[in-house]
Amino acid sequence: xxxxxxxxxxxxxxxHYPLRGSLFGPKPVVQAVENVSIDIIKGSFFGLVGESGxxxxxLGRALLRAAPITKGKVVYDDGEVRYDLPEIEGRELKxxxxxxxxxxxxxxxxxxxxxxxRDIIAEPLEVMGLTKNRTETDERVREIAAKCxxxxxxxxxxxxxxxxxxxxxxSIARALVSSPRFVVADESVAALDVSIQADVLNLLKSIQxxxxxxxxxxxxxxxxxxxxxxxxAVMYLGRLVETAPTRTLFSTPRHPYTRAxxxxxxxxxxxxxxxxxxxEGEIPSxxxxxxxxxxxxxxxxxxxxxxxxxxxxxxxxxxxxxSCHRWKELMENEPLMAG
Amino acid sequence: MTRLLEVxxxxxxxxxxxxxxxxxxDVSFSLDAGKVLGLVGESGxxxxxTAKAxxxxxxxxxxxxxxxxITLHLDGGPVDVMSxxxxxxxxxxxxxxxxxxxxxxxxxFAPAITIGDQMVEQLLIHTDMxxxxxxxxxxxxxxRVGISDASKRFRQYAFELSxxxxxxxxxxxxxxxxxKLLIADEPTTALDVTIQAQVIDLMKDLVADFGMGIIFITHxxxxxxxxxxxxAVMYLGRLVEQGPVREVIRTPAHPYTQGLLAALPHLDDLDAPLVPVPGxxxxxxxxxxxxxxxxxxxxxxxxxxxxxxxxxxxxNEGHKVACHLYxxxxxxx
Ligand SMILES: Nc1ncnc2c1ncn2[C@@H]1O[C@H](COP(=O)(O)OP(=O)(O)OP(=O)(O)O)[C@@H](O)[C@H]1O
Ligand SMILES: Nc1ncnc2c1ncn2[C@@H]1O[C@H](COP(=O)(O)OP(=O)(O)O)[C@@H](O)[C@H]1O
Ligand code: SF4
Ligand code: SF4
Ligand SMILES: [Mg+2]
Ligand SMILES: [Mg+2]
Numbered sequence: 248x249x250x251x252x253x254x255x256x257x258x259x260x261x262x263h264y265p266l267r268g269s270l271f272g273p274k275p276v277v278q279a280v281e282n283v284s285i286d287i288i289k290g291s292f293f294g295l296v297g298e299s300g301x302x303x304x305x306l307g308r309a310l311l312r313a314a315p316i317t318k319g320k321v322v323y324d325d326g327e328v329r330y331d332l333p334e335i336e337g338r339e340l341k342x343x344x345x346x347x348x349x350x351x352x353x354x355x356x357x358x359x360x361x362x363x364x365r366d367i368i369a370e371p372l373e374v375m376g377l378t379k380n381r382t383e384t385d386e387r388v389r390e391i392a393a394k395c396x397x398x399x400x401x402x403x404x405x406x407x408x409x410x411x412x413x414x415x416x417x418s419i420a421r422a423l424v425s426s427p428r429f430v431v432a433d434e435s436v437a438a439l440d441v442s443i444q445a446d447v448l449n450l451l452k453s454i455q456x457x458x459x460x461x462x463x464x465x466x467x468x469x470x471x472x473x474x475x476x477x478x479x480a481v482m483y484l485g486r487l488v489e490t491a492p493t494r495t496l497f498s499t500p501r502h503p504y505t506r507a508x509x510x511x512x513x514x515x516x517x518x519x520x521x522x523x524x525x526x527e528g529e530i531p532s533x534x535x536x537x538x539x540x541x542x543x544x545x546x547x548x549x550x551x552x553x554x555x556x557x558x559x560x561x562x563x564x565x566x567x568x569x570s571c572h573r574w575k576e577l578m579e580n581e582p583l584m585a586g
Numbered sequence: 587m588t589r590l591l592e593v594x595x596x597x598x599x600x601x602x603x604x605x606x607x608x609x610x611x612d613v614s615f616s617l618d619a620g621k622v623l624g625l626v627g628e629s630g631x632x633x634x635x636t637a638k639a640x641x642x643x644x645x646x647x648x649x650x651x652x653x654x655x656i657t658l659h660l661d662g663g664p665v666d667v668m669s670x671x672x673x674x675x676x677x678x679x680x681x682x683x684x685x686x687x688x689x690x691x692x693x694x695f696a697p698a699i700t701i702g703d704q705m706v707e708q709l710l711i712h713t714d715m716x717x718x719x720x721x722x723x724x725x726x727x728x729x730r731v732g733i734s735d736a737s738k739r740f741r742q743y744a745f746e747l748s749x750x751x752x753x754x755x756x757x758x759x760x761x762x763x764x765x766k767l768l769i770a771d772e773p774t775t776a777l778d779v780t781i782q783a784q785v786i787d788l789m790k791d792l793v794a795d796f797g798m799g800i801i802f803i804t805h806x807x808x809x810x811x812x813x814x815x816x817x818a819v820m821y822l823g824r825l826v827e828q829g830p831v832r833e834v835i836r837t838p839a840h841p842y843t844q845g846l847l848a849a850l851p852h853l854d855d856l857d858a859p860l861v862p863v864p865g866x867x868x869x870x871x872x873x874x875x876x877x878x879x880x881x882x883x884x885x886x887x888x889x890x891x892x893x894x895x896x897x898x899x900x901x902n903e904g905h906k907v908a909c910h911l912y913x914x915x916x917x918x919x
Contacts (some may be wrong), residue, residue: 299749440629441805444860445849449859470808512779515811516811526783
């Protein structure tokens with residue numbers, strides 16, 4: 248990475264959704280994303296992991312201006328334009344929408360069955376009015392389709408005739424046709440078989456390098472994230488609990504939640520059974536989060552302060568940040584973690 | 587070891603608008619009580635259809651091959667599943683001796699009935715328990731699968747539970763009839779890794795406690811490595827490799843099994859490239875001749891693999907592969 252400049256910077260970003268509730272007192276809200284501060288470096292593959300309901304999709308959507316930004320700063324700066332994302336509207340917002348794109352989670356649900364593949368891929372260009380005429384549109388569609396290994400014959404057909412991997416390549420082509428700088432890939436390989444998954448991941452990586460794109464890659468699958476991302480952020484109940492360069496995160500995770508997540512990955516070694524550090528219970532409901540550290544109800548290391556005070560993100564090394572009252576102490580007592 | 591299940595020459599076709607498709611082609615395997623058989627393969631390879639065949643649950647357009655034979659060894663003697671026809675006969679296997687857990691737990695709970703009523707009703711149908719006994723057992727099973735507050739959950743509806751809890755409740759229901767055979771079709775695919783680890787643990791405890799046999803269907807080889815004793819790998823309706831879990835995962839013999847492992851991201855080597863199996867799985871309407879894998883196999887032997895169907899060959903004790911690269915001693919499947 249030659250230029251370590253962030254494309255997206257967030258400071259204390261929060262997304263709250265109103266809840267139907269009492270008529271009196273403060274209106275209750277769901278804190279879907281709370282106080283998240285991250286830097287997504289230009290040209291990087293930034294991974295976002297965490298259990299279902301932890302706020303990954305909501306954060307991704309907020310960065311695309313598709314979820315309401317309740318509080319905080321979000322700056323997008325690609326060298327050509329600089330936007331304060333919560334502020335922009337009208338022409339600027341329209342311009343931002345061509346620079347930031349989403350690849351859908353489910354390639355089966357996302358593609359309209361009545362449109363040809365050519366029309367599906369061309370639609371963003373037409374909706375955003377990015378091309379002058381049909382010839383130019385066709386040229387752009389063919390170019391991006393070729394990058395996604397779809398040929399002219401494919402473009403004439405309807406999506407139902409395609410396999411899961413091919414449909415995912417169509418979704419990718421559609422997301423990339425407007426030449427975005429920033430792409431959010433939300434569980435883009437979750438529904439795919441391992442072989443197709445490998446193919447799609449390789450494709451994403453090569454296109455990212457070729458086009459100099461910046462990716463926010465949302466996934467449940469930590470081994471996939473480990474392979475494709477440069478940097479990873481771990482979320483729990485709307486909060487960022489740890490963020491680090493991929494290798495650091497996987498070799499020296501500091502947050503008890505990150506450690507539990509990593510040890511829950513089923514090992515391919517049949518003799519490795521039962522070594523997982525078990526995490527009891529489930530992620531609490533975001534409508535009723537516990538006080539203090541949000542992880543305290545499941546954390547084997549929780550002490551008094553954890554139940555009273557929410558920890559803040561602390562510097563834990565190069566590009567490594569962790570939000571836990573006890574991370575230093577736990578690091579000094581490594582055997583404690585294993586036990 | 588007591589034999590629990592034998593599947594011999596299972597062939598299953600479906601009549602569709604586009605023609606007759608072969609979903610399962612001459613599949614044979616067996617399972618002992620107290621053991622876990624992992625069934626792996628890409629989507630569409632025929633895993634679910636095979637599992638449903640064990641309970642004759644496939645759709646009306648299913649046609650079983652004449653040589654198909656499924657034998658279930660129960661306390662009262664062997665049961666020939668293929669010959670069961672009347673509803674009364676089917677009761678033996680559906681919900682009694684065999685239970686099935688589905689990928690989407692919502693599908694197995696009726697939305698308008700509480701979890702508890704559903705569990706009790708099922709027990710009243712399949713056992714001769716009294717309503718009180720059924721209620722007690724159901725609550726005990728919910729406790730057993732780690733659902734806290736079981737008597738409160740008992741009165742709730744499926745949609746009121748989180749995904750992990752729903753999955754546990756479904757396991758509790760599937761186990762309350764004390765089945766001899768549990769079929770779990772992708773039971774953890776929709777779950778978070780932390781909950782998946784809990785469910786895997788639970789299933790392992792249950793094998794130990796109840797001594798049932800489990801057929802565990804998944805496309806996740808990590809999950810297989812953590813749960814199964816034996817593995818069977820399926821491709822386009824055919825079994826291509828079978829053997830003890832350690833051998834199949836450490837020294838896979840079939841080019842397809844090798845391909846699946848090479849495509850998987852390994853956490854101990856982040857720099858290793860992910861190598862996909864080339865090409866797509868063919869449509870079941872266009873099944874390749876000879877070895878069904880030959881259209882994607884980099885080791886295919888010209889002139890032979892596209893013509894001759896490979897039979898199972900023994901590569902080691904209990905480990906066999908159906909591939910022409912290993913043709914020395916052919917064994918009976
Ligand atoms: N439009 C909305 N209105 C109210 N609550 C919402 C809305 N969108 C999301 N939420 C809530 O915000 C929280 C975070 O949801 P989000 O979809 O971001 O999770 P996620 O991490 O992407 O989960 P998954 O892994 O299941 O996709 C959840 O509790 C969810 O129910
Ligand atoms: N009722 C049916 N009618 C026609 N084809 C079917 C039916 N059920 C399953 N199939 C086909 O049988 C094949 C195997 O399906 P399945 O067992 O569900 O695969 P897996 O569980 O391995 O993903 C697929 O090609 C599927 O489309
Ligand atoms: S702050 Fe306390 S409860 Fe939270 S993760 Fe750290 S030790 Fe556990
Ligand atoms: S039989 Fe031939 S085509 Fe089939 S897996 Fe073996 S080498 Fe490949
Ligand atoms: Mg999501
Ligand atoms: Mg299936």
